[in-house]
């Protein structure tokens with residue numbers, strides 16, 4: 001498929017032929033203005049190709065580069081309405097709105113009008129609206145930008161949970177500090193074409209000294225830690241039956257997924273960035289919600 005703006009305009013994308021596989025984390029990269037956001041809008045279904053087509057339409061959620069925050073709703077009111085649009089009942093929508101605001105540390109702003117939210121809190125609402133209904137395809141255009149560290153960690157965790165549950169997550173992210181920088185597939189947009197690059201596994205940046213991820217996980221009673229965990233984590237017993245695992249940051253996605261898909265699965269209580277490998281969580285553990293996500297279906301562009 002291809003896209004150009006205006007009838008005689010230059011082709012921004014042309015001859016694009018790609019498959020989004022279920023259960024995959026995909027990163028889209030490319031120079032400024034190369035067409036990354038255009039590709040994401042097409043995949044999200046809020047824009048249509050000028051030629052060709054996109055087949056498969058899983059339940060999709062999208063976090064745009066700029067969130068339209070000036071709507072006449074409070075944060076909780078907006079999220080509840082979005083939940084209803086996604087097919088949730090009134091109570092489930094309100095509960096989902098409250099849960100995601102809490103998870104992103106924005107519960108205090110539930111009753112604040114969208115137009116009065118800070119940029120960071122607006123971004124939390126933007127991300128929450130996308131996660132609310134358990135999408136099969138999640139499209140994130142620089143969604144980590146502007147989030148504080150705990151919220152970034154929650155988004156990493158939510159992405160890992162979705163991918164583990166079979167969803168496809170496609171993202172553009174310029175921030176090299178993001179620990180979960182690894183991806184199952186990488187698409188590069190260049191000269192109007194999209195090519196798939198070899199997946200790189202844990203990023204080199206993630207192995208640098210001083211960049212670690214710490215995960216507090218709880219297994220079934222008496223269960224040993226699963227074998228051969230990615231990143232060969234250091235692990236110690238934590239509070240309340242939890243196990244504290246520390247890995248180089250680039251392995252955090254893979255480790256999260258290995259724990260979530262272990263048989264029987266482990267529950268992730270907390271994820272945080274850490275400056276040194278000693279397994280000594282500084283922050284109070286935040287219990288992550290364990291939403292049930294549907295199995296994803298593929299999209300072909």
Ligand SMILES: Nc1ncnc2c1ncn2[C@@H]1O[C@H](COP(=O)(O)OP(=O)(O)OP(=O)(O)O)[C@@H](O)[C@H]1O
Pocket residue numbers: 005012030031032033034035036037038039
């Ligand atoms: N709505 C639009 N109307 C006209 N031209 C557009 C529109 N949206 C994007 N373009 C043009 O299409 C090209 C690709 O833009 P796009 O925003 O998709 O790139 P990008 O890779 O996401 O850029 P950045 O990294 O700067 O966000 C640019 O030349 C841009 O000016």
